[in-house]
Amino acid sequence: MPLNRRDFLSTAGLAGGSLLLPNLKPISFSVPAQFELLILATNWGFQGTLEAFCAKAKADEYDGIEIWAPRKKKEQEKLIKSLEKYSLSLGVLVGVGASDFKQHFKEFKAYLEDAIKLKPLFINCHSGRDYFSFDQNRQIIEFSNELATSSGVPIYHETHRARILFAAHISKRFLETIPALMISLDISHWTNVAASLLMDQKKAVDLALSRTRHIHSRVGHQNAPQITDPRAPEWQNVMDIHFAWWDKVVQSHINLGKRLTMTTEFGPPNYMTALPFTQQPITNLWEINNYMKDLWRKRYQ
Numbered sequence: 001m002p003l004n005r006r007d008f009l010s011t012a013g014l015a016g017g018s019l020l021l022p023n024l025k026p027i028s029f030s031v032p033a034q035f036e037l038l039i040l041a042t043n044w045g046f047q048g049t050l051e052a053f054c055a056k057a058k059a060d061e062y063d064g065i066e067i068w069a070p071r072k073k074k075e076q077e078k079l080i081k082s083l084e085k086y087s088l089s090l091g092v093l094v095g096v097g098a099s100d101f102k103q104h105f106k107e108f109k110a111y112l113e114d115a116i117k118l119k120p121l122f123i124n125c126h127s128g129r130d131y132f133s134f135d136q137n138r139q140i141i142e143f144s145n146e147l148a149t150s151s152g153v154p155i156y157h158e159t160h161r162a163r164i165l166f167a168a169h170i171s172k173r174f175l176e177t178i179p180a181l182m183i184s185l186d187i188s189h190w191t192n193v194a195a196s197l198l199m200d201q202k203k204a205v206d207l208a209l210s211r212t213r214h215i216h217s218r219v220g221h222q223n224a225p226q227i228t229d230p231r232a233p234e235w236q237n238v239m240d241i242h243f244a245w246w247d248k249v250v251q252s253h254i255n256l257g258k259r260l261t262m263t264t265e266f267g268p269p270n271y272m273t274a275l276p277f278t279q280q281p282i283t284n285l286w287e288i289n290n291y292m293k294d295l296w297r298k299r300y301q
Contacts (some may be wrong), residue, residue, distance in 0.1 A: 004074025008294045025240050027299060029251050036259040037120070037250075037300050038063040039293050040091055043057060044281030045268030045285045054082040062254055064261040066124065069115035091214070091261060092118060095126025101136045102251060104129065108140060112147060112155070120152040121261060122214055128164035137164040138178065145180045156214050158184040161225070167193045172204040175211055185212040186265065195222050197241055209248045213258075216265040217246070217292050226271045229283050231291055243299070250300050255280075262296060264289035 029069035043050070043065065050067075057065055067084075069092035070076050071254040083090055094115050098104035109129065115123050125144060126139040141157060141164065148155040157165055165171040165183060168190045175181055185208060191197055198205050217233065221228050221240050227235045266272070266288045273282050 002060060024243050024295070024299070025249075027247050029247075031250070031300050032254060034231060035250075035254050035300070037189070037296070038089055038259065039259045039296060040064045040066040040089070040261060041293075042065050042263050042265045042267075042289065043270075044180040044265065050078060051082045051085075054086045054088055056286075058086040060293075062088070062293065064091065064121070066091040068093045068095075068124070069107075069111070069118060069120075071111070071114055079148070090118065090119045090120045091122050091124060091161075091263065092128065093124050099129065101132055104108060104132075105136075105140060105143075109143065112144065116147065116151045116153050120151070120153065122156055123162055124214060125155060125157045126160055126163050127157045130164070130166045130170075132164075138174070140164065141174065141178055141181055144209050145178070154182070154213060155217065156184040157187050158216070159208065161189045161193060168198060168201045168204040168208065171208055175207050182213045183208060183211050184214040184216065185209070185249065186216035186218060186246075187224050187242065188216075188218045188225040191220040191222060192225040197222065197238070205245065206248075210252060212249045212252075213260075215246060215260070215262040217242075217247060217262055217296065218267070219263045220272075226266060228273055230266075230288060230295075264292040264296075266292065 032039060039062055041053070041060070041062040041064075043053045046053050053064065065088055070079055079090075092115050094108070096107040096111060098107055099154055112123065112125070127144065128140045144157070145156045159165045159171060165174065166189065171183075187198075187205075194201065213219050218225065219230055219238060221227055221235075221238050227238060229235070230239060250260060266285060267281060268285050269281055274280060274281065
């Protein structure tokens with residue numbers, strides 16, 4: 001007898017932990033004990049205070065958090081206090097939305113310089129706009145590189161829709177032209193933009209993987225930047241493809257003797273599918289991100 005919607009949601013909720021994928025394809029290399037992987041929690045979609053978020057991240061064994069860098073001094077002080085209380089590392093996001101390039105660049109510089117003061121592990125930039133010229137966007141990247149060198153804080157640029165690195169073929173030109181450009185890889189955006197799993201853009205993808213220093217482990221597909229649930233078996237192939245990409249980043253960091261950071265960044269509606277009319281999320285966001293955290297720990301630690 002088929003389940004009605006209410007029974008299905010109830011069953012899925014109770015079985016959340018058991019809706020596990022078959023084993024991912026095994027990795028082809030050994031992970032040494034000294035390899036350092038830091039997994040960060042996102043507060044995107046979290047309902048609660050900053051301290052409650054930090055407490056939950058610590059309780060669920062995240063190494064740190066990644067949040068938008070606060071601008072106000074009082075908010076910065078609260079953040080530092082919570083990080084110290086729960087012994088968490090910090091990565092921050094920076095980005096502005098002005099459509100005029102001069103205004104955008106001015107605001108971006110100010111925000112980036114504020115974020116440096118927090119002394120985070122890294123700054124992840126939602127930088128530029130997809131409609132700025134190549135030279136305009138290059139100015140933003142080169143300023144960021146100079147600031148990273150002078151401050152000692154790594155600054156990465158995210159592969160995000162509507163930003164500089166919104167697509168694989170566009171990013172390839174920036175990566176080839178600017179050797180110092182390092183990225184935060186959220187490849188789910190590229191699969192969505194290209195409406196493909198990027199098998200026909202291997203050179204662009206491989207170059208990006210070689211320059212990745214931080215990862216958002218959201219899983220996308222040809223028609224959206226987020227699969228419905230990484231535990232669901234219908235996404236096995238897409239999961240295998242994403243982990244094959246991430247394997248290359250992990251292996252390169254092992255070879256270089258570098259630490260790798262990752263944020264589990266599945267998002268709430270409207271990234272997550274919601275039921276029509278009620279806008280009820282179809283699954284539990286925190287559980288999904290915890291599931292990705294545990295997959296990474298099992299695979300790479």
